[in-house]
Amino acid sequence: MSQPLPDTDLIVATPERVSFDYQVAGLATRGIAQLLDLLILAGVLFAVYFFALFEVGIGQDTIGGLIAIIGSFVVIFGYHWGCEAFWSGQTIGKKVFRLRAVGDRGEPMTFFQAGIRNIVRIVDFLPYGYGVGLVVLFVNGKGKRLGEVTLAGEGRKSVFIKRVPLGMILAEEAERQGIKIERGKKLESIETTNTGSVVATFQDGTAARGDLLIGCDGVHSRTRQIIDPAFSGPVYTGLMNTGGYTSGVQVSSPPETTHFVFGKRAFFGYHVSPSGYIYWFANYVQAQEPVREASERSTHEERKQRLLELFRDDQPFIREIIGAAEETFPDFPSYALPTQPASWHKGRVVLLSDAAHAISPSSGQGASMALEDAAVLAKCLRDIPNSEQAFATYEHLRRERTAKMFELGQRGDSGKFVTRPLQQWFRDLTTPIFLKLFANPKASDWIYSYRVDWDAPVTTATADSIEGREMVSHAAK
Numbered sequence: 001m002s003q004p005l006p007d008t009d010l011i012v013a014t015p016e017r018v019s020f021d022y023q024v025a026g027l028a029t030r031g032i033a034q035l036l037d038l039l040i041l042a043g044v045l046f047a048v049y050f051f052a053l054f055e056v057g058i059g060q061d062t063i064g065g066l067i068a069i070i071g072s073f074v075v076i077f078g079y080h081w082g083c084e085a086f087w088s089g090q091t092i093g094k095k096v097f098r099l100r101a102v103g104d105r106g107e108p109m110t111f112f113q114a115g116i117r118n119i120v121r122i123v124d125f126l127p128y129g130y131g132v133g134l135v136v137l138f139v140n141g142k143g144k145r146l147g148e149v150t151l152a153g154e155g156r157k158s159v160f161i162k163r164v165p166l167g168m169i170l171a172e173e174a175e176r177q178g179i180k181i182e183r184g185k186k187l188e189s190i191e192t193t194n195t196g197s198v199v200a201t202f203q204d205g206t207a208a209r210g211d212l213l214i215g216c217d218g219v220h221s222r223t224r225q226i227i228d229p230a231f232s233g234p235v236y237t238g239l240m241n242t243g244g245y246t247s248g249v250q251v252s253s254p255p256e257t258t259h260f261v262f263g264k265r266a267f268f269g270y271h272v273s274p275s276g277y278i279y280w281f282a283n284y285v286q287a288q289e290p291v292r293e294a295s296e297r298s299t300h301e302e303r304k305q306r307l308l309e310l311f312r313d314d315q316p317f318i319r320e321i322i323g324a325a326e327e328t329f330p331d332f333p334s335y336a337l338p339t340q341p342a343s344w345h346k347g348r349v350v351l352l353s354d355a356a357h358a359i360s361p362s363s364g365q366g367a368s369m370a371l372e373d374a375a376v377l378a379k380c381l382r383d384i385p386n387s388e389q390a391f392a393t394y395e396h397l398r399r400e401r402t403a404k405m406f407e408l409g410q411r412g413d414s415g416k417f418v419t420r421p422l423q424q425w426f427r428d429l430t431t432p433i434f435l436k437l438f439a440n441p442k443a444s445d446w447i448y449s450y451r452v453d454w455d456a457p458v459t460t461a462t463a464d465s466i467e468g469r470e471m472v473s474h475a476a477k
Helices: 027-055 061-086 092-096 111-125 163-176 222-227 300-310 316-323 366-383 387-417 421-438 463-476
Strands: 008-013 019-024 134-140 145-151 187-192 198-202 207-210 213-215 235-246 257-262 266-272 278-285 325-328 332-336 349-351
Touching: 027 061, 027 092, 134 421, 145 421, 187 222, 213 222, 222 349, 235 316, 235 387, 257 421, 278 300, 278 316, 278 387, 300 316, 300 325, 316 325, 332 387, 349 387, 366 387
Parallel strands: 134 257, 213 349
Antiparallel strands: 008 019, 134 145, 187 198, 198 207, 235 278, 235 325, 235 332, 257 266, 266 278
């Protein structure tokens, strides 16, 4: 595209085969119009308060207070509902900037729609500003804004980094410190010797020996299969994933903002870097679990065509991003562990990250959980001489948080399975309320405020505390 897209287009096709093209207002235009409406509201509220405090008279504090409370509710709620209901989706601010709220299919807004829209607006007056960070903006496939979430705790800021560069940074630092890395190995068996060391044998016939073995080999962990053969293993979530990188397509995006789009048939997310480079991903429902590694045989063009078909009824810029993609990832299924293993360790072997507590990618916390696990496990091994006690303490410190994070991923997945029109209508209606109440920075502070104090010593978990942990874990399942 030669011109930026300050706004996007909404194309509505009628049964008579006539299409209407609406330009969807951008965030800046809507923000300025809302600011004008807020100034008008402030003036009207000042008049209400002035009447309540001075015109009602001295000694009538109770009556004046009731007038102020009821008047404030009527003004705040009634202004937008009344204006949008009787002016076909316009308020004074929208009229000035030639904006109009319409139904999802482009039809004029009804009295009922205006009421529902402004019941949801009440939630916007709840407090939610607790600092600045990476913002996630939620919209539906037609460009209707559903809400936003700040991905940071109080006084903190999120950083966007790709998984592959993160892995390279960690690997390079390990090798710089003299830690040897062997790639392309597949674990076959684990044996503990009479001297207490652990021997890992690989499928190519080679072996490695050490004082302990940490199995961080993913959701399909071979280590977990060996130390707990009765465990049921991972479950296919029903979601497929893919993504890619695109340049040369100019899409308007506020700084430090990631966009999540609930499309008609699939979910689309994208982030625009300061240079204009676009990282994007897609999730779509597939009932039947695919054969592992089968999707790797598909070509780049085949993947693009499949995605273009999935998003054919959504905002046009999504197909522009996909169509111009320089690289697409092979489709891969999502797996999770609905229950965690009864124990994360056995002897001198311990599980870490997805091998112990795989969560849905929708949580956005998979890499974070691995880093947290690694730091806590390292502290336990540093401070507790007995390795089995160190492993038990590490599990005690981590199990409850990871179980809670699994529930977060499940909630993130739920909206991506919504494909029927009535379900989508209900999702679009309730998402703003859910985001405001349960995904605001204060409610999600437990995710981002977690810190591992490296200097603080770790004490061995007692039998009573471990038993309490087991009860909490069982309840989380």
